[in-house]
Amino acid sequence: MxxxxxxxxxxxxxxxxxxxxxxxxxxxxxxxxxxxxxxxxxxxxxxxxxxxxxxxxxxxxxxxxxxxxxxxxxxxxxxxxxxxxxxxxxxxxxxxxxxxxxxxxxxxxxxxxxxxxxxxxxxxxxxxxLRDLLTPTGHLGAHGPDEQAEVDIARGIDVIRALGGLDVGQAVIVQQGLVLGVEAVEGTDALIDRCATLRRDGPGGVLVKISKPGQDTRFDLPTIGKATIERCAAAGLRGIALESGKSITLDREAVIATADARGMFVVGLDVSS
CATH class of the missing domain: 3.40.50.20 (Rossmann fold)
Structure with missing residues (x-):
């Protein structure tokens, strides 16, 4: 027992x-x-x-x-x-x-x-x-990132790795190569809302969430849920990139259905290398 x-x-x-x-x-x-x-x-x-x-x-x-x-x-x-x-x-x-x-x-x-x-x-x-919490590798849903989104994701990963070593944050929003915002004490929701006012014309930005270097996986893993998708859509973002195996996707089926309905991508990436 x-x-x-x-x-x-x-x-x-x-x-x-x-x-x-x-x-x-x-x-x-x-x-x-x-x-x-x-x-x-x-x-x-x-x-x-x-x-x-x-x-x-x-x-x-x-x-x-x-x-x-x-x-x-x-x-x-x-x-x-x-x-x-x-x-x-x-x-x-x-x-x-x-x-x-x-x-x-x-x-x-x-x-x-x-x-x-x-x-x-x-x-x-x-x-x-909860064994089914961890984000799997690959696309969660019908949509995937295009070439510009791939560039933005790579940029976001580099930024989080650099700042994560200083124990600053786990999330960043990048649009067309520009870092619109980095998560600090305010949390991801406030980061998304703030970046909604900073968006540029053209293809929307990407929210990137990965764990900090050397992070203890027993707590504070990067997390998204259905509400995150809706908030990102309202802010004009077109997708979310997560670290597979080291992030949490709550209510995965609802996340996928909402992302598909909004035309957004959600992707789990192996960023260990």
Missing amino acids: LPKLGIIAGGGDLPTRLVEACRAAGREIFVLGLEGHAERDNPALPVDLWSRLGAGGAMLDALRRAEVRDIVLAGRVRRPSLLELKPDWYATRLFARIGARALGDDGLLRAVTTELEKEGFRVVASQDV
Whole structure:
């Protein structure tokens, strides 16, 4: 029998999908919703406890009381300022230990994961619970990138590799060789909206999302869903390129159907070389 899973839930559909998968498998869960990140009005997300992000000690105590053994970090989490975070004694001590590693998302998540494992928990990947999450290689749907889009994708991959080494972001939008925007703290949705105001005449741009160099695949993999397709279409983009095997496509059938209806391409690429 699988051990009880603690789902530390941020925003988006991924936490809900994990809940559904665990229920189908008969696996016990404990959902810890992060205030200001997970959706309180989502009836499909059965939150057992709401907690602010800085309440590290209280969250650990709750997970232990619930007899959780495995933990998955799932969903979008907007990086708060230290003032917003209001760290408790445990979080303050953690930040003092990790120092500069807290400056980047990947560095912070690695440090948090290490601390959870020191506390006796096992941190697992979302894709270990939901086996069909990872983006496959090839075209997802009827459309594929043309020559200009291929050039834009290659440009985007180079940019993310360069900035990803600095733990900056996982997404970039390129149009006709021009970098319209790079994802930072604002997240992919805000990046898409911002670049909608910067688009040039001619063939639309491409959203490229790949993991950072050396990224721990247990958390924060680049993710898209049906809403991403709709947002990109509204912004005048003509396609999305993802790293196959290291990105998540939620509700793949809905993503494909929406992309086909919008005349957009979605492609999974092996960018390991």
